[in-house]
Amino acid sequence: MNRNIYLLGVVSLLLQSSLADGKPGQKKPNIIFILADDLGYGDISCLNENGKIHTPNIDMIAQTGITFTDAHSSSAVCTPSRYGILTGRYNWRSRLKNGVLNFYDHPLMSAERTNMASMLKQNGYQTACFGKWHLGWNWPTIDGNKPVDNSNEYNLDFSKPITGGPVDVGFDYFFGVDAPNYPPFCFIENRQTVGIPTLYFPKHPFGDCRPGRGIPSWNMEDILPVLQQKVVDCITAAAKKEAPFFIYFPITGPHTPIAPSKEFQGKSGLNAYADFVLEIDHLVGEIEKTLQENHLLENTILVFTSDNGCSPQADFPFLAEHGHQPSYIYRGHKADLFEGGHRIPCLMQWPAKIKEPHTVSQTICLIDFMATFANMVGHNPSDNEAEDSYNLLPAILNPGFPKSIREATVHHSINGSFTIRKGEWKLLLSAGSGGWSSPKPGKEEEGLPPVQLYNMKSDPAEKDNVQEKYTEVVKQLTDLLRKYVEEGRSTSGKPQKNDGEYPWHQIIGIIKN
Incomplete structure (x- = not known):
């Protein structure tokens, strides 16, 4: 056996034992996983000494926890990156070999495959998802048998339950959207749209959006504030229950449509993209405040990261002219093999166990959080679970841990x-x-x-x-x-x-x- 792998195994067992040796009746840690959408490595001020966007609330995670300086998504675009995070499996092992799911595509993630939510639910967690799903659904049709795609949207029956989504793969509750730039332009709660999409929006009604049906009152600027409040309410309610909670929060920004709420419009002094990043930073601060108010901060793991690199929709030339580089020193951006496509900000706090802020400079991948959380709760993945996920606990709990956790x-x-x-x-x-x-x-x-x-x-x-x-x-x-x-x-x-x-x-x- 490779000596490094052996040592990692021994350390992992010792850590797992120490995590279980808390006070009698001590709860397993709560977990909040915030996934920004198209946020660049250089958009976080603690990661970019020359950056022009100030993110004090996100920076606070680094100041009290861990900064992963060589963290990566498995894919440089949305759908596949999310698949990898939730399954601990490289996205290209799925049926999706390139690109992303289109609107009204069927589910990419099988309910039979263990994922982060189903694994944590099996281990006693309350599980909830808020935000952008973008992993497909079984969209109901009027005639009951024709497949739905973006060419026959009027065969959809929004009065029927939409299956195959978050609550069918391990989440107890879902509130969010399929994707903010895709129809239907409405919120979805569990298996039902919130309102019936009756109005047809032409192409690009809200910036870079596809044409399709939505509810008449839909307002892109309201999405992030509504989601933020839903998460705050969820944390407050979960605090009154004995079971630990897992909140997967794939936020809709700063992906297109770049639609910061009125409170943040013009606040950055740069452009709408930078304003949107400031709104995301505010959101993180509100979640931290809610944890503090409910006496949950100490034993809650909070991860903040992004699904891939920054999109050109941010207006790179304008930002560069004003001294800001969303990809920091790295080449490329969203969609690319170059670092700017997949090197992403990744910060983590866990006050109960991470007592001193430190940096992890070895290469990690977002798919590693599946094995990390599994190890933390004592779940031993079977051969067909988390096939590409490595346990990060040795590096998380041991500053300066010398061994490479990932082979490649x-x-x-x-x-x-x-x-x-x-x-x-x-x-x-x-x-x-x-x-x-x-x-x-x-x-x-x-x-x-x-x-x-x-x-x-x-x-x-x-x-x-x-x-x-x-x-x-x-x-x-x-x-x-x-x-x-x-x-x-x-x-x-x-x-x-x-x-x-x-x-x-x-x-x-x-x-x-």
Whole structure:
């Protein structure tokens, strides 16, 4: 057995024992997981010394807890990143091999697959989800048998229950939207729309939104304040119950439509995107205040992070002109294989166990929180659970923990291209970004090397492609990625199958090398 893995196992068992050795009757920790939407690493002031957006409430998490400086999403776009967080499984193992779910798509996450909510519910937690779901539903139809897509929206019957969503995969309660820029433009509570969407909104009624049905009173500026109040009310109610709670809060900002409420419009002195980030910071402060008022702060784990990097919709040229870089020093943005696509802010506080603020500089992935929370509550994942998730507790509870928890980390772009990072080396199995920045897939890649290799220690901005100089590193990382793909997992355990077609076209070159 690898000695590092053995040591990690011993440390994990000791930590699990210590977590269980609290005072008689002591509750398991509450968990609040706040997932921002398209928020860049450089948009948090404690992570960007030159940033122009001041986020004091989010910064306070770092000042009292942990800052993960090398944290990543598994995907550079929305749906797949959320799938990875909740399942602890790389998103490309699902049927979705590129892109995101469209509006009225059917569920991506099977109710039979253990996820963060169902696992915690099995271990005594109250579970709730507020905000953007974007993982699909079984949308009811008028005729009862025709599939629904965005071309036959009028076959939808909003008077019927919508199944396959959060409350069918482990959450006790849901209040939110499918996606703020997708119809139906209304809130959904559990399995029912709040109101019947009767009005048809044309394309781009609220900025970057798709056309579709909504309720006449729908106002994009109200979404975040309503969700904030729902979470505050949930925390207050949960405080009166014995069971610990898990709140998954995938907020709708600063994704498009960029619609800060009136209180925050113009507050940043920059643009609407920066105003929206300030509103998110205020939201975090209100949640902290509610925890404090209900005497829950000490034993509540609060994670704040983002599903992927910042979107170009933030207006990068304008922000750069005013001295602000949403991707900080990193290349690229949302949708890309470059760091700006998947390196994200990630902060965590847990006053009962994290007594001194510290930084975790080793590479982690958001899919690791599944195994981390499982270990914390004493759940031992079976072979077909959390196949790519690593337990972070040793690094969380031991400042300066020296061992690398992850062997390597895989990232995925919007067009389904891969990159794999191990230590200082990052290999991109693409000639370009695989996303929206240059070189874009297609003509911009012509004449470029088919792969890119960067030393992230000496070249964090990914400027110098050294794939010709280090061909053995290219081979080693390609072989490791092939192993991860073929075995259906990247952690130890029995090999598993990937979903959907096999091989899919993005991996044909990888598995045949």
